[in-house]
Amino acid sequence: MVIAERKPLTDILDKLRPYRSILIAGCGGCMTVGLSGGAREVALMAQEIRLACQALGREIEVFEHMAERQCEPIFLEELIEDIEFVDAVVSLGCGVGVQALAEKFPKTVVLPALDTRFVGMPEKHGVWVERCQACGECIIDQTGGICPIARCSKNLLNGPCGGSQNGWCEVGEGIPCAWSLIYERMARLGEVEKLSSIQAAKNWGKADGPGKVVKGGRSREVGE
Amino acid sequence: MKSGSKLERLWEHGQFTVTAQMLLNGVEDEQLIRQTGKSLAGYVDAMMVPDNQKGRVTLSSLAGAALLTQLGQEAVFHLTCRDRNRIALQSDLMGALALGIHNVVCLSGDHPHLGNRPQAKKVYDLDSIQLIALAHQLREQGLRGGEIAGAHACLIGAVENPFADPFEFRVARLAKKFEAGADFVLTQVVFDLERFQRFMERVRDRGLHKKGKIIASLRPVAPAQVRELSREPGMLIPAQVIEQMEASGRREAGVALCQEYLGILRQTEGISGVHIVFEHWEDVACLVKNAGLVPRPEGLSS
Ligand code: SF4
Ligand code: SF4
Numbered sequence: 001m002v003i004a005e006r007k008p009l010t011d012i013l014d015k016l017r018p019y020r021s022i023l024i025a026g027c028g029g030c031m032t033v034g035l036s037g038g039a040r041e042v043a044l045m046a047q048e049i050r051l052a053c054q055a056l057g058r059e060i061e062v063f064e065h066m067a068e069r070q071c072e073p074i075f076l077e078e079l080i081e082d083i084e085f086v087d088a089v090v091s092l093g094c095g096v097g098v099q100a101l102a103e104k105f106p107k108t109v110v111l112p113a114l115d116t117r118f119v120g121m122p123e124k125h126g127v128w129v130e131r132c133q134a135c136g137e138c139i140i141d142q143t144g145g146i147c148p149i150a151r152c153s154k155n156l157l158n159g160p161c162g163g164s165q166n167g168w169c170e171v172g173e174g175i176p177c178a179w180s181l182i183y184e185r186m187a188r189l190g191e192v193e194k195l196s197s198i199q200a201a202k203n204w205g206k207a208d209g210p211g212k213v214v215k216g217g218r219s220r221e222v223g224e
Numbered sequence: 225m226k227s228g229s230k231l232e233r234l235w236e237h238g239q240f241t242v243t244a245q246m247l248l249n250g251v252e253d254e255q256l257i258r259q260t261g262k263s264l265a266g267y268v269d270a271m272m273v274p275d276n277q278k279g280r281v282t283l284s285s286l287a288g289a290a291l292l293t294q295l296g297q298e299a300v301f302h303l304t305c306r307d308r309n310r311i312a313l314q315s316d317l318m319g320a321l322a323l324g325i326h327n328v329v330c331l332s333g334d335h336p337h338l339g340n341r342p343q344a345k346k347v348y349d350l351d352s353i354q355l356i357a358l359a360h361q362l363r364e365q366g367l368r369g370g371e372i373a374g375a376h377a378c379l380i381g382a383v384e385n386p387f388a389d390p391f392e393f394r395v396a397r398l399a400k401k402f403e404a405g406a407d408f409v410l411t412q413v414v415f416d417l418e419r420f421q422r423f424m425e426r427v428r429d430r431g432l433h434k435k436g437k438i439i440a441s442l443r444p445v446a447p448a449q450v451r452e453l454s455r456e457p458g459m460l461i462p463a464q465v466i467e468q469m470e471a472s473g474r475r476e477a478g479v480a481l482c483q484e485y486l487g488i489l490r491q492t493e494g495i496s497g498v499h500i501v502f503e504h505w506e507d508v509a510c511l512v513k514n515a516g517l518v519p520r521p522e523g524l525s526s
Contacts, residue, residue: 153335154306154346158353159397161332162385162412163457170457171337183390196396198404201310201354 001030001121002094003128004037004114006045012090013052015111019087021061022049024113025079025101027070027093034128036114037092039066045092045113070097076104083108118150136206142194144185149202151178157199159183226363229326229379230298231270232407234521235437240490241497242517243300243439244508245272250340253283254291260505261295267512269520270298272329272499276307278456279339286316290323299325300381304333309349310358317359321378329381329410330355338457353397353404356382360405380405385412386423387460395426399435408437410499414485415454415461424494433494440489443501444478444511445469479507486515 031037053060070093088109091098095116102110118130160179163170169177273288289299332352336344382401447469454461
């Protein structure tokens with residue numbers, strides 16, 4: 001799922017300065033399970049903004065709304081009438097949600113309240129880790145189901161760099177070295193030999209934006 | 225001969241080579257390169273210029289190698305994948321030859337987060353092995369579009385760190401580098417001799433020392449700096465070595481250790497040369513002289 005983090009309240013208040021009536025829009029998809037933009041976070045942010053504005057002597061009217069999935073225009077239809085009554089929408093969706101809102105409501109200001117970080121999964125409660133960089137051509141069949149693009153700090157495809165020590169990445173302790181994990185897993189699977197063959201240069205053009213996928217059609221291909 | 229490289233000629237004549245590499249600081253790099261390039265003439269066969277080591281901005285390795293070439297010194301430029309995509313990498317490989325530089329060391333490069341421009345966008349379009357393959361393809365097949373093969377006569381180097389993990393995989397990676405087209409491989413600087421010998425045993429078991437040249441690196445370091453150096457990524461300095469050096473406290477302790485290791489490494493089967501990473505060029509001169517490695521052989525005609 002898409003993982004995002006909330007921006008500091010002061011940043012949001014600062015950007016809201018010109019507006020008197022706002023709508024806080026949450027998302028029932030990734031942002032809800034990722035605890036960054038679900039109904040609870042929407043209510044919390046609304047309350048924080050109200051209290052902060054009151055303390056600052058700023059007048060503001062705050063409405064709340066949850067879309068089933070903010071990134072799908074169909075789920076934004078229900079906002080068509082309410083949107084007329086607000087000066088700005090504060091989105092607690094990922095970057096895609098923010099843009100879906102902006103596209104749907106061409107005359108309304110839409111502000112992101114989250115920083116979208118990555119595609120990942122929960123490691124434990126309240127902790128998420130990156131797992132995929134949407135490279136456009138999945139190769140993790142060759143690396144024991146562990147992605148060296150998203151999880152190796154240098155996106156290396158041919159094994160660990162010279163900075164891998166005791167399972168940690170050279171960038172810092174606390175970052176597991178992806179290649180150390182790959183090696184261990186391949187060893188357990190009895191497939192270490194596979195890592196001896198040279199992986200050719202990757203076609204990064206496969207994921208070079210702006211991306212578009214047409215079901216049943218062919219995506220844009222970049223050849224060498 | 226695959227290249228116009230003096231190093232290649234020396235190895236073809238069975239010589240044990242001596243190379244050196246300065247530490248740049250991003251402040252007075254040009255003077256440093258010019259001065260050490262002159263001072264070490266006659267002591268080393270070639271000098272290498274690092275490419276923004278540790279992610280810290282220094283004078284371009286290509287420019288540094290060109291300066292050395294102008295001084296008549298055989299130069300090797302390091303080329304990392306960190307800052308350039310395959311277009312820029314190939315362009316620099318071509319540029320090096322135009323400047324008379326016939327040796328390159330291909331490496332992935334230290335991560336930008338470790339350096340002084342941590343907000344830089346990392347590139348890593350290719351990894352070091354793919355860069356070796358690119359340089360090799362350029363040399364052996366030329367460019368597409370009818371260019372003559374052999375026009376890119378560059379000796380291709382790589383690096384390997386026997387002190388990084390997983391240990392078992394380091395030898396396999398060395399093999400991959402030779403397979404991709406590396407002519408020589410520099411090791412990380414040796415402080416843990418025991419682990420290095422274990423690595424070399426595995427290298428010899430697989431006959432890899434016959435697939436290309438393996439050059440052991442050494443670095444004379446002052447006792448006051450050894451502990452800090454041991455904390456750098458990819459660096460393994462046994463506690464015993466650190467303690468001994470600190471106990472001695474003498475600046476020469478670092479040189480003395482390298483002198484001892486140099487004697488051993490020269491006798492180690494599969495090691496074709498020594499590479500000295502230096503802060504003070506005098507240390508290199510001293511090491512080479514005491515080892516009886518001067519005078520250096522002349523260029524040896526091809
Ligand atoms: S290889 Fe590409 S698609 Fe597969 S997990 Fe990694 S980044 Fe995602
Ligand atoms: S230490 Fe491991 S994860 Fe970090 S850059 Fe090197 S190979 Fe990648």
